[in-house]
Amino acid sequence: MSRRALRRLRGEQRGQEEPGLGELGFEPGPDGPPPAAPPPGGHHGPARTGVSNRFELITAEESEDEPPSREERADTRLSARDAAEGNSNGAVTEEAESDRQRDGEEAEQPDQTPMLSNKPRKKKKKRKTKKTLAGETLEDNDLEDIDSLLEKIEDTGGLWQQTQSGIIADSRPLLYVEHRNLNPENELKRYFGARTVLGDQRPRQRQRQYVRSTWLTVPKNTWPRYGKTGIAMQLMDTRRGVQYFTFEHHREYQQVQFKFLDAVESMDPNNIVLLLQMNPYHVDSLLQLSDVCRMQEDQEMARDLIERALYSLESAFHPVFSLTSGTCRLDYRRPENRAFFLALFKHLMFLEKRGCPRTALEFCKLILSLDPENDPLCVLLMIDFLALRAREYTFLIRMFQEWESHRNLSQLPNFAFSVPLAYFFLSQQEERPELELSQAREKAARLIQLALVMFPSVLMPLLDHCSVQPDARVANHSFFRLNAQISQPPALNQLTCLYVGRTHSLWKDPAVMAWLETNVHEVLCMVDAQDPLVEESEHKRKMRYQSAPRNIYRHIILSEMREATAALPLEVTSQPVMGFDPLPPLDSIVSYARPERTAHPSNESTLSLFFRSLLPNFNLQEELRPDGDEEAGAGQDLNQGVNRLMAAMRDMLANIQFQEPPRDDNPEGDGDWD
Secondary structure (H helix, E strand, O other): OOHHHHHHHHOOOOOOOOOOOHHHOOOOEOOEOOOOOOOOOOOOHHHHOOOOOOOOOOOOOOOOOOOOOHHHHHHHHHHHHHHHHHHHOOOOOHHHHHHHHHHHHHOOHHHHHHHHOOOOOOOOOOOOEEEOOOOOEEEOOOOOOHHHHHHHHHHOOOOEEEOOOOOEEEOOOOOOOOHHHHOHHHHHHHHHOHHHHHOOHHHHHHOOOOOOOOOOOOOOOOOOOOOOOOEEEEEEEEEOOEEEEEEEEOHHHHHHHHHHHHHHHOOOHHHHHHHHHHOOOOHHHHHHHHHHHHHOOOHHHHHHHHHHHHHHHHOOOOOOOOOOOOOEEEOOOOHHHHHHHHHHHHHHHHHHHHOOHHHHHHHHHHHHHHOOOOOOOOHHHOHHHHHHHOOOHHHHHHHHHHHHHHHOHHHOHHHHHHHHHHHHHHHOOOOOOHHHHHHHHHHHHHHHHHHHHHOHHHHHHHHHHOOOOOOHHHHHOOOOOHHHHHOOOHHHHHHHHHHHHHHHHHHOOHHHHHHHHHHHHHHHHHHHOOOHHHHHHHHHHHHOOOOOOHHHHHHHHHHOOHHHHOOOOHHHHOOOOEOOEOOOOOOOOOOOOOOOOOOOOOOOOHHHHHHHHHOOOOOOOOOOOOOOOOOOOHHHHHHHHHHHHHHHHHHHHHOOOOOOOOOOOOOOOOOOOO
């Protein structure tokens, strides 16, 4: 019960504690205390004319721990004075009198005794316990954990609704990103507990220097101090509620970018390390050096460099740029924006390997929301796997239902097999209603049969990865044998290899294998019965999947799946692939160009290249005639070049001097040295 309710029961006036009754014009008479004025917090209609108390609408259920503010005490004093003047003039209405009588009946006699004195009461300095409406006492230290409170709020937030099919669906946008799910520590706390995850980090964080708060990563004390890097974000356009942003490189950052390209061309990682020592938050250098560390099996350093790159980019965000709204776009064709896509993708891969699939799924949704139409990194090929690992089955089903009409997700092998697997997992949850479980089983069986008919080449590699030997009927049938893999187009072969290599661990469950075996036999019955769907699916496989788009190749390179990388075409594997910009778009939008460097002739001999390594300014073909008469003066130019070379060699040899080391018998060096 609040203080105001207690005062009303006792018949006290608010604001009487400090000034006393005498200051308000109440003088006790010889027969007892004067008639009490109506409480300022009560609702007395006409008696409250002219009283302006902004706290009068607060009910008795307000928080009793919060002390009254200075303005509230002043308002109550004024209200008490107005009420006192109204009582002395006889302006108390019948309604106020009835309220006063009601309060007097409820009040006890011992509680009215302190009101007769003008001496103010002393307040208790500390309250050890607080009483609830039910009479229970709660200690002040018995506070719930923040994570549990957030979960309760989320459960009662009204963000879920019941669909017609019986499956609970989220009413928020499909690609809505939650801030708290971007932190992998929150997911690890749910698995192992906060004490195990944090350890002794809590006292250390109090001594940490002030750093900028970010959502994508948590800054570390071991990182260099962050300063101005020369990266900024600008708002380009706003169309139909969608905002288009782009990163920009200032002049000083462009100079660092040119030095980075020179370091990459030198093929020496030490040059990138030296560049990072001078510019510790250069994003492309961090991405490239992270790949080098990962190849050297230094996973911790590789992950740390990616997180530092994300911190540098997030610090340059535009004030309007939002990670969670799903309405902010970045154009991958601009080289300045690609680093953000790549850093998010590589961070996602580290999170998945670390055992945080829910956090990785949130980052995958974030990448997709930046450019959902083009999907430059083709994260649609892995979002189903992350949803299954995180047990977000309803999200995967919802995505398939909403995007199938305009994105044809069923034509991707990963969605064709993962969606029925999600329905099967839902059918195994016994806490759901029986009607919903039966509907999920029917949809799972129907969709897995369609997937096996459309992509028969997935079955045998999947069983091989799961170490499962098929029965004789399946192994000897021509529909699933090796011919199904050889006859499929190369692009489809890349997609199937990518899916099998990534998600085969999800199919090793014995219950899943038994369910798959039953549906495989159903498909064989359809093939033997010459179902028209089988011939139609074969025609689709031959007409489609002729060549994969560039974003699929980019995704396969970044995923580093051995089975899918081996299936890449020669035109992709023959060109150099850089970790900071793999397979750049052919229609790139270049905002600034690298200055032209001195082009060296491509037909130089090995001897000329050797001498240039010794003398960078040497050029054997420097004095070719501009009029094009090269054959007539070829001998003369060659002689001049050789003469210059010999003169340079003589100068170099003449300037070489050798000094003898100091002898032990003369350590002080008193003799003469040439």
